[in-house]
Amino acid sequence: MATIISKRVILDLDRCVECRSCGAACFYGHRRQPIINYAEGDRVRVPVICRQCKSPACVDSCPNDAMYQNETTVSRRSLPKCTACGSCVRGCPFGVLTDEMIRHAVPKCDLCEERVLAGGIPLCVETCPSGALSFGEVEEIEKEGLLFLSSRTTGHHPLKRR
Amino acid sequence: MKPLKNPNTRCNFCSLGCYVSLAESAQEEVRPEYDHDVPPMRKGVCGRGNMTAELLRHPRRCISARIAEHGLIHEAKLDEAVKTAAGAVWSDGGTLLIDGNLPCEDIATAIKLAASSAGKISARVFLPPEDESALEGFAASGAKLFTPENLVECDAFLIVGDAFGTHPVISRPIHDARRKNPRMPLVVVDSARGHTSIFASALVTVRPGGESRVLAAIAAACGVADLGMLAPIPNDAGAPAGDVANAARAVAGAKKLGVILRAEPGKASNWDQAVFLAGKIAEAKGGGVALCLTYGNAMGAYRLAKMAGVPVGASVQAANTLIALGGDPATAMMKEEAATLHALRTLVAANSMPVATMEMAHVALPLAFNFEAGGTTITGSGEIVRVEWVADAPGQAVLPGVLVEELAKSLGIQGIVRDVNREDLEAVPSAEAAKITARPHPALAAAGMGEDVLVTQSDSVHFHTGSLTSMCAWPAYWAPEPVVTIGAKEGESLGVIAGDRVRIITAEGRCEARADVSKAQPTGVAAVSGGFVVSRSLFPWNSSRRTGPTTARIEKIPSP
Numbered sequence: 139m140a141t142i143i144s145k146r147v148i149l150d151l152d153r154c155v156e157c158r159s160c161g162a163a164c165f166y167g168h169r170r171q172p173i174i175n176y177a178e179g180d181r182v183r184v185p186v187i188c189r190q191c192k193s194p195a196c197v198d199s200c201p202n203d204a205m206y207q208n209e210t211t212v213s214r215r216s217l218p219k220c221t222a223c224g225s226c227v228r229g230c231p232f233g234v235l236t237d238e239m240i241r242h243a244v245p246k247c248d249l250c251e252e253r254v255l256a257g258g259i260p261l262c263v264e265t266c267p268s269g270a271l272s273f274g275e276v277e278e279i280e281k282e283g284l285l286f287l288s289s290r291t292t293g294h295h296p297l298k299r300r
Numbered sequence: 301m302k303p304l305k306n307p308n309t310r311c312n313f314c315s316l317g318c319y320v321s322l323a324e325s326a327q328e329e330v331r332p333e334y335d336h337d338v339p340p341m342r343k344g345v346c347g348r349g350n351m352t353a354e355l356l357r358h359p360r361r362c363i364s365a366r367i368a369e370h371g372l373i374h375e376a377k378l379d380e381a382v383k384t385a386a387g388a389v390w391s392d393g394g395t396l397l398i399d400g401n402l403p404c405e406d407i408a409t410a411i412k413l414a415a416s417s418a419g420k421i422s423a424r425v426f427l428p429p430e431d432e433s434a435l436e437g438f439a440a441s442g443a444k445l446f447t448p449e450n451l452v453e454c455d456a457f458l459i460v461g462d463a464f465g466t467h468p469v470i471s472r473p474i475h476d477a478r479r480k481n482p483r484m485p486l487v488v489v490d491s492a493r494g495h496t497s498i499f500a501s502a503l504v505t506v507r508p509g510g511e512s513r514v515l516a517a518i519a520a521a522c523g524v525a526d527l528g529m530l531a532p533i534p535n536d537a538g539a540p541a542g543d544v545a546n547a548a549r550a551v552a553g554a555k556k557l558g559v560i561l562r563a564e565p566g567k568a569s570n571w572d573q574a575v576f577l578a579g580k581i582a583e584a585k586g587g588g589v590a591l592c593l594t595y596g597n598a599m600g601a602y603r604l605a606k607m608a609g610v611p612v613g614a615s616v617q618a619a620n621t622l623i624a625l626g627g628d629p630a631t632a633m634m635k636e637e638a639a640t641l642h643a644l645r646t647l648v649a650a651n652s653m654p655v656a657t658m659e660m661a662h663v664a665l666p667l668a669f670n671f672e673a674g675g676t677t678i679t680g681s682g683e684i685v686r687v688e689w690v691a692d693a694p695g696q697a698v699l700p701g702v703l704v705e706e707l708a709k710s711l712g713i714q715g716i717v718r719d720v721n722r723e724d725l726e727a728v729p730s731a732e733a734a735k736i737t738a739r740p741h742p743a744l745a746a747a748g749m750g751e752d753v754l755v756t757q758s759d760s761v762h763f764h765t766g767s768l769t770s771m772c773a774w775p776a777y778w779a780p781e782p783v784v785t786i787g788a789k790e791g792e793s794l795g796v797i798a799g800d801r802v803r804i805i806t807a808e809g810r811c812e813a814r815a816d817v818s819k820a821q822p823t824g825v826a827a828v829s830g831g832f833v834v835s836r837s838l839f840p841w842n843s844s845r846r847t848g849p850t851t852a853r854i855e856k857i858p859s860p
Contacts, residue, residue, distance in 0.1 A: 153475045155495045157468035157760050162347035162774045166331040166354065170773050178798075264334040267318075267344040267469040269476070 140209035143254055145273050147187045147263055153270035156183040160262035160271060164247075167261040171244045174262065175236050187262060187271075188213065188234045188247035196246075199229030205246075210255070215246045308335060309688040311349040312401070312670045314763065315593035315680030316469050318345050322353050322671075322690055330356045341448040341476070346468045346760040351772045355669060356691060360654055360771060362666040363695025378665070378696045379706065385623060385663045386710035388646035392620035393420050399627030400427040400601030400612075403675025403687060406700035407601055408720035410625055411608045413704050416713050422619075425605040425612050426627055428764055429845045430563040430571055431598040432612050434591060437572035439606075439731035441579025445682035446558055446588030448473040454587060456485040456554030458518070458547075460511055460578055461562030462494025466758045467592040470560060474499075477558075485550035489514050489539075491567050491849075492757050492785070492827035493820040502547045505822050508745045508753045508849035510538020511568045514547070515577035516741070521548035522584040528737030530573055538744050557587030566756030566830060566839055569742050569848030576736045591680035594763050596670075600678035604720070606729035613845060623648040623707075625700050626667060628655035631765040631833045635842045650703055655767045667700055668693035675699075676720060684725050745849045752790065752826040754806060754838065754852035762831025769831065782813040782829040786854060790826070791817035794856050801857040804828060806838045806850050812857065826854060 161174040175186045194213045197205045204219035205226050215226075220240070227235045235246060250260035258264075263271045307321045319342050323333035330353040332345055355361075365381035366373055376384075388394065398410045407425065414423030427435075451457075451473040464471045478484050478499075488500035491508040506514050516532040537544045551557060559582040563571040575591075582589050593599065605612050622629075622644050628651065630638050641647055641660065649661035658664045670677075674689030693699070698706075701718030708716035745753045761775045769775045784804055786796065796802060802815045804826070811834040821827065828835045841847045 153471070155464040155468045155471045155499075157346055157465070157495070158778060159344065159346045159350065159468060159760070161778065162350035162761075163332070165774050165777070166329075166350050169329070172777055265332065265344050265346075265350065267346050268464075268471040269344075 143210045146276050148272050148274050150270045153268045154184050155268045159265050160185050163261040163265035186233050195229040196226035199225045212249050212251050217243050304691050306688050309671050309690050310685050312596035312687050313348045317679035317685050320345050341473050354772050366664040368662045381663050382706045383710050385648040388621045394621030395619040396421050396423045396623045398425050398625050401595045402626045402700050404600040404720045405675045405718050407604050409701040409704045409718045413708050413716050423610045425601050428594045430565040431593045433571035434563040434575045435602045437575030439729050440733040440736045441576045443579030443582045444588035446590045447681040451558045452477050454556045454558035457558045458487045459560045460489045462496045463560045463562040463592045465495040487547045502550050504539045504543045504547045507538045508755050509568050510744050511574045513538040513741050517544050518548045518551050519577050519581050521552045524580045524584050529740040530737050554585045557585035559589045562592040564756050565847040593680045597677035607724045620645040625650050628657050628767045630656035631767045666697040668697045673699040747851045751851045753849050755827050755849045756830030757827035758830040766831040782832045782835040783816050784813040784828040785816040785821050786826045787821040787823045788819045796856050803855045804852050806852045809837045
């Protein structure tokens, strides 16, 4: 029986200095492919890292079964099956996937599955110099109901709710 | 490919000296790994730290020596190229320009060679002007240096410049300290709204160049006397009086103050004075200073140069031959001085990558990177650390110190061995405070109608000239061109929205950039990315070593 990964990446907005180090670590750790997307706005440029939803909208919206959830609960993108139709981009409510990413043969965040199954933590969390990213149990996050609510979180910010 | 020798080392691409381990993938790509035994304060590396691994096996590495003769370039054996360089120095005399980012062993060996050459070679150590100025001011202040561990024990912070933007790792101890006490004051003094200002409990937005005025007001509130000409200027601190008073109150109430300084070349023309004042404030409040410098070994290079009486700064005046040991003088030197490179009879360049100086050199020598050499550096917190030997250098590339040894042998100079005295590294240089306090605060930058005051705003990837970082994949993807941030009002009047292309025009030159429009950016101030040759060429300090802002006109480039 496959191991279920029960931890997720959590962003603490009170610590994120918007340095994009997570993006650099992910880029160099995934054969130089830009996988992490950033929410950009006035004075905001925070990473939007895949939440690996329980019932992922990106998987549900894919007409070609290119997006799939594997036995460890990680959502992945199969590049050979993908026709770059963009349904997953429209389906994801959090802005994790972008049209640019889908047009190119870039895989989506895989939660650094191999590292995690080997007892490690994802590269973005490892590298985060300000300590804004952490790797925690999904049950703990669910119990709280919300991700870290911070002085920088606005009412409709997608990072507010899981 | 040879496997890595020892994966654990220190990043040497800024003055924080972060721990980094390098790992090799099945595709023989090298990337950072993370050692869980390092102190919790020192975990993680920034985007620039992630990039160091790419340089190790970069496809454009310089791996063989090259000589240009009669207009033709040919590859040569290393000893042949060194003999050619030595011949030029022997007949004409020359200047040895030592890059301040080399390990201390290499800098000390090169200085030793110049001292033993009976006047044939004059040595100079190159440091970015903002680092040199900050170190001079710090030496005059006599303040203590603080490590990240010391910072966690502070009960208030004063940050000058956008330290979190350029040196994100320094944010961790401050966040940790503030997590313990959320009401802890964090005073930020900056002329552009950077990433640090987001976290400020008291933000002082100074008019560009006004940093020393605000710091003088805070120093006076902390009871610092004998400021000479640097005494606070009544009714004109270069920032709203209420903000300055709030900041002064917050700092004056501290028992142990942590001061973090990031000197940006385009923000103030007097970083020596600003750092001196900040050091005095730290001293008065029982605290210390952490310097966020551009060069990883700026502190070590400064100490060694001062101990040996070697001038700091680039100059090739009256030289027939220049040996550029590391660095890229063609882009880092001031405009007029860089132009004199073309007039040299012989230009010898040694570097690991094909930077502009290597391309124009008569003799080009391949160098090993710091982590292919191993050596000692001094961080901006004054810690003497080892950059470990991670991998062997490829091809003919050698350590800078070994190159100097070979040059000495060719010149018939005995006893030059790659080494450094521990006492020289530990000796803290002092500077005369009276020299710094004898100058008044500089005038504040003002812009005419239709103009903005232009400052630089570096990020954590492109710091200096960008000649090295622009060859790496991540910065090329993330920051391929300069970005200029303007205020919302300017954006409206120019019809510019974020993402538009604009032209920046100053008295010194012009360049194109991508626009970013922010409500938070102070009105009348535009901030351009500093780590590009094209954006540096907009500023007058590209011609003299005096840093500072300038005025610029910004035009929208119509989309095709």
